[in-house]
Amino acid sequence: MPDRILVERIMRARPVTLSPDDDVVTAVARLARHRIGSAPVVDSGHHLVGVLSGKDCLRCALRSGYYDGLAEHFVRDLMTKADTVSPHDTFLTAMEVFATRPHRFLPVVDDGVLVGVLMRQDALQTWLRLQRDHQGEERAHLTHRCLISDRQITAPRGPAALERFMRP
Numbered sequence: 001m002p003d004r005i006l007v008e009r010i011m012r013a014r015p016v017t018l019s020p021d022d023d024v025v026t027a028v029a030r031l032a033r034h035r036i037g038s039a040p041v042v043d044s045g046h047h048l049v050g051v052l053s054g055k056d057c058l059r060c061a062l063r064s065g066y067y068d069g070l071a072e073h074f075v076r077d078l079m080t081k082a083d084t085v086s087p088h089d090t091f092l093t094a095m096e097v098f099a100t101r102p103h104r105f106l107p108v109v110d111d112g113v114l115v116g117v118l119m120r121q122d123a124l125q126t127w128l129r130l131q132r133d134h135q136g137e138e139r140a141h142l143t144h145r146c147l148i149s150d151r152q153i154t155a156p157r158g159p160a161a162l163e164r165f166m167r168p
Contacts (some may be wrong), residue, residue, distance in 0.1 A: 007094050008087035011108045011116035011125050016041045018052055020076035026056050027075050039116050040107045041079045048107050048114045050079030084109045085118060091126060094118055 016034045018027050018041045031039060031054060038053035056078040066071070072121045086095050095107060098120050108116040 005091040006087065007085050007089045007091065007108055007118055010122055011087065011118045013116045015040060015117040018075050020049055022029050022075045024057055024060055024073040024078065037104060040117060041075055046114055047112045048082060048084065048109050051082040052079045056080065082107050086110060087115055094123055098123055105115055
């Protein structure tokens with residue numbers, strides 16, 4: 001099942017973005033206002049050009065002596081190259097990237113244009129939901145098999161039919 005779930009089904013469609021022309025103080029304020037640690041950087045055509053993380057900003061602040069000249073630095077000077085996924089990639093493809101990289105989110109790009117982000121936490125929640133669904137299916141299958149072996153008859157399929165079958 002995870003190999004059939006596409007990234008577009010679990011991505012966040014309208015992420016907070018930064019411009020390469022934003023100064024670092026503006027970028028940090030935007031990250032803080034939205035309570036996020038990093039954001040995709042896009043140009044005026046919404047093409048992904050990089051990612052800026054809070055760690056990038058902290059490094060810049062330390063080099064600048066905390067207060068001096070921080071506004072003189074721009075996002076374009078600090079942003080890093082981004083690993084990306086496509087909205088048409090499978091959930092498993094995204095999980096492989098998360099498992100091998102330190103990213104908390106992946107920009108979702110279609111023909112170079114940012115269409116969303118996939119958060120690592122959202123991917124984990126999706127995986128957990130799939131695990132629970134799978135366990136539920138296994139339990140239903142085992143219940144069905146137990147009914148067949150206990151009564152030596154073929155139990156009907158489906159919740160309503162099974163409920164009727166279970167009545168004394």
